[in-house]
Amino acid sequence: MSNATAPITHEPSFSDQAALLKAPADLLAEPDTPPQKCHPLSCCLGTLCCPLSFGSTLLSSFFTVKQQNEAVILRYGRYERTIKTPGLHYSNIFGRTVLPISKQMRSMDLPDERSGRRTVLDKEGNPLIVSAVVIYQFVNSYRAAIEISRPTDYLSNQGEAVLKNVIANYVYESHDDSPSLRTHCNMVSHELRERLQERATAAGILVHHFDLKEVSYAPVVAAAMLKRQQASAVIAARQAIVSGAVDIATTAVESLRERGVELESAESTRLVNNLLTVICSESDVTPTLPLS
Numbered sequence: 001m002s003n004a005t006a007p008i009t010h011e012p013s014f015s016d017q018a019a020l021l022k023a024p025a026d027l028l029a030e031p032d033t034p035p036q037k038c039h040p041l042s043c044c045l046g047t048l049c050c051p052l053s054f055g056s057t058l059l060s061s062f063f064t065v066k067q068q069n070e071a072v073i074l075r076y077g078r079y080e081r082t083i084k085t086p087g088l089h090y091s092n093i094f095g096r097t098v099l100p101i102s103k104q105m106r107s108m109d110l111p112d113e114r115s116g117r118r119t120v121l122d123k124e125g126n127p128l129i130v131s132a133v134v135i136y137q138f139v140n141s142y143r144a145a146i147e148i149s150r151p152t153d154y155l156s157n158q159g160e161a162v163l164k165n166v167i168a169n170y171v172y173e174s175h176d177d178s179p180s181l182r183t184h185c186n187m188v189s190h191e192l193r194e195r196l197q198e199r200a201t202a203a204g205i206l207v208h209h210f211d212l213k214e215v216s217y218a219p220v221v222a223a224a225m226l227k228r229q230q231a232s233a234v235i236a237a238r239q240a241i242v243s244g245a246v247d248i249a250t251t252a253v254e255s256l257r258e259r260g261v262e263l264e265s266a267e268s269t270r271l272v273n274n275l276l277t278v279i280c281s282e283s284d285v286t287p288t289l290p291l292s
Contacts, residue, residue, distance in 0.1 A: 071089070155205055
């Protein structure tokens with residue numbers, strides 16, 4: 001008895017077309033297997049059972065493939081073919097195993113709920129609380145069903161390893177223009193996706209996005225890092241105030257000279273000193289007048 005497939009047309013969805021455009025060439029490659037004829041044992045069993053239970057055997061050989069799904073057919077443990085069109089299909093039930101693979105877009109949180117919050121180290125060795133989300137899709141049903149056992153768990157484990165390795169290449173925050181996790185999120189996400197895609201290809205998975213959701217200091221160092229951030233902010237503010245005060249004092253002395261007011265060296269020094277005191281002081285200045 002030969003295998004037959006119902007002639008059902010199927011237009012690829014938008015997600016399918018986008019996946020084909022982004023997928024690496026080797027990710028879509030499938031095994032070169034010649035068209036499989038009916039297995040001899042299946043033919044013999046079908047012939048023997050036809051007189052006895054023809055109706056039940058015939059009906060049991062039909063199965064359906066849902067929209068956005070594919071079915072990998074095994075015959076006595078050997079790969080036979082992949083059905084990519086949705087609808088009603090026929091394949092001899094004897095020795096047949098149908099492995100359905102969904103091609104819908106999926107999301108995965110890293111680390112998963114079982115692992116809980118995960119602490120990783122950045123480039124400077126600071127412990128960080130990091131979480132991410134992966135958007136992926138199965139585009140090679142053969143690899144997802146045959147090559148890798150439990151492909152979803154495989155992707156989760158590889159994603160956590162990639163997340164740890166990439167975070168270790170960046171600092172949480174930089175004081176210059178070097179890349180950091182806070183200021184270069186797009187660069188980090190692109191590197192995460194590229195590295196995970198290299199590992200996910202073996203499972204027939206296309207990684208669409210690998211984005212960071214949370215990046216923060218671990219509680220053990222959060223208080224110290226907050227003090228350092230506050231100190232850096234205070235220093236930067238003081239530098240701006242002092243620079244502005246010097247500019248104001250210099251401009252005041254030069255403006256007096258341009259208007260014909262000649263000041264002696266001691267008077268210029270006292271004027272600049274008073275201006276810097278008033279501008280740079282944190283509290284209100286109290287003027288003091290000499291009595292003698």
